[in-house]
Amino acid sequence: MYMMTIILLIGGFVLYRREMSQKVSSRKSYVYGFEGTAAVDVAEEEEDKRSLFQRLIQPKLKVFKRQFRRNIPSEKQEKLELKLLRAGNPMGLSPFEYRLVQLILYVSFPLLFSILAIIGNASFGRVLFMILLGLGLAAYLPVVYLRMKTATRYTEAVKELPDFIDLLAVSMEAGLGFDSALSKVVSKQEGVLSNEFRRCLEELKLGKTRKEALSGIRERLEVDDIKLLIGSIIQAEQLGVGMVQTLRVQSEEIRERRKQRAEEQAMKAPIKMLFPLVLFIFPCIFIVLLGPAIIQIVEMFANQ
Incomplete structure (x- = not known):
């Protein structure tokens, strides 16, 4: 009965849409003539080819995106965008899409x-606890995910840094300028540093100064070694010091x-291993060594 009702409703909705589209096309053909009718038919064919997401959901998302930009201060949007850039822009998420994911998780x-709690016949207090647990996880997981991605990215950047500097110095010793050598190294190597310096070169092409573009790398990669490297490059350029020598020293x-x-x-490893030894390994050793003796003592007192 319910299935028949749903099928009839869907069929009625489809017929209603078709009738309304025919009425609209006939009115437009009456107003615009034959050429207008052909244009309307082409537009309707293109609209029919679009997916359900493009026709229904995407326009709503655009409206929400405009409201998000209007209601959220630009400073908060910039901070969130910087956090996403530090994490490597995971899954290509924009600040709006990241907030949308958080909202979906919150719901x-x-x-x-x-x-799950209701299916398990839990009490009201247990259901309330599960709801609060879900809210806590929804608030905690995206933040932890970004922190983990950021930490992994920083670690990879530190590992790549010495070899990247050596390649850059060798390219400059071969006669290339700093920008040309940087472009050459970036095109031949993949990784976190290559992506960041590639972005730096693109910003230079868009009109930023070298100091501004390099300072952007320092903001996106908050690592001491990279901060010192960027500071040395900027200082060497301002003072006219040899760039190759600066790179070698760095x-x-x-x-x-x-x-x-x-x-x-x-040196910290023995101290870190002390607690697992005391909590897990030493008790097992005591059980193995003293267990038989304790059993014999218990049996001896039991026989008496």
Whole structure:
């Protein structure tokens, strides 16, 4: 019965749409004549070829996007865009799309968790707890995801930095200018640094100064080694110091700092291993060594 009702409603809606479209096309043909009718038919054919998402959902998203830009201050939008850029712009999300994902999670997670609790015949307090848990996860997961992507990206950039500087210095020693050498290295190498310096070159073509473009890299990659490198390049350009020599010095210093960080981590390793040893390994050793003796002592007292 319900299926028949739904089928009849859908069929009636389709017939109504077809009748209305025919009326509209006939009115437009009456107003514009034959040429207008042909243009209307072409437009209707193009509209029919579009998917349901393009015809119904996409216009609504555009309206929401305009409202988002109108209601959210530009400073907050810029901060959110900077966070996405630091994370590598995951899945190509814009600030509006990221907020939309957060909104979907805020609605879907509590709803899903509450449905699971109701199916499990949970009490009202348990259902309320599951709703709050869903809200907490919806608020926490996107932030943690961005932080993890940002940390991974920073780690990759630090690993790539010495080799990238060496290639840039070799290209400049071969007679290329800084921009040409940078373009050459970026075209031959892939990675986080290549993507950032490629963006820097594009900003230079759009009219930004070299200092502004390089400062953008420093904002998107908040790593001490990269900040020092960008600062040295800007200072060398302003003071007229040899760029190749500056790059060589920076490469050696970065490798030395990497070596010092590795030694520091190696010295911290015994302290970090102390707690797992005390909590997990030592109890097992005590059980293996003292277990048989304890069993014998218990049996001896039991026989007495």
